[in-house]
Amino acid sequence: MTKPNYFVYPKDVEAFGFDWGQLSLTIGPDTNGASRFSGGVVNLPSGQGHTRHNHPGAEEIIFVIAGEGQQMVEDELGNPIIAEVRPGCTIYVPESRFHSTKNTGGGPMQLFVVYSPSGPERALRELPDFRIIPPGTGRRA
Template identity: 35%
Template structure:
């Protein structure tokens, strides 16, 4: 706790995990967690041979920072381009975009929405599941 008594950080083990057919997300900073936070930051895991559909965030810009793995990114009419650890991508609000994992390992990405709130739309996805802190996603082998 800080001197004002408000929490100043999150611990990964204390975060819920949002799970989708393509991977999972843990949101470490959001207005839900830190009252008044003007942005949302989370770690996104995209499993090998998976990706999410083209979509937009009408009211938020997005920055992606790739931590590990490799993939293909689309942003607007720029076409597909490769991404890998160390790369940054800027997605202006309202711009169609998608990310796909082309590698053999998980693609790990830090996603930042400004202003925050775009993450709330993910809860309406048909494959959305919320796991309690400490619970791990279970991935099934394709047959």
């Protein structure tokens, strides 16, 4: 039997790389068997961010660890609500709601994201700029 992976660092798992940054999944079905949610650390270089998108059927929590940026979450009528965010801010993205994040600071921005239920991270593999960054390589938290 494999030892459970309860303690996970971003540098120890493969990351999803994109032109706008990377996501290191530190919790989820494929990482440690979590079944009700998944999540990990997102790194956004200065001036970069992920464009407007949604996760059908899933809620998301975004916690700003480092850096500063602009966060957009659409309200129930589809109107964009935009806020400047910095370390310590928790952003709630309701189920299937469109949202986007942009690093507006001079340095890197780091986020911790949680999806519930797990699964939205799998769709990221279909994006045209998706690539795998092996553990222990590339820019990490």
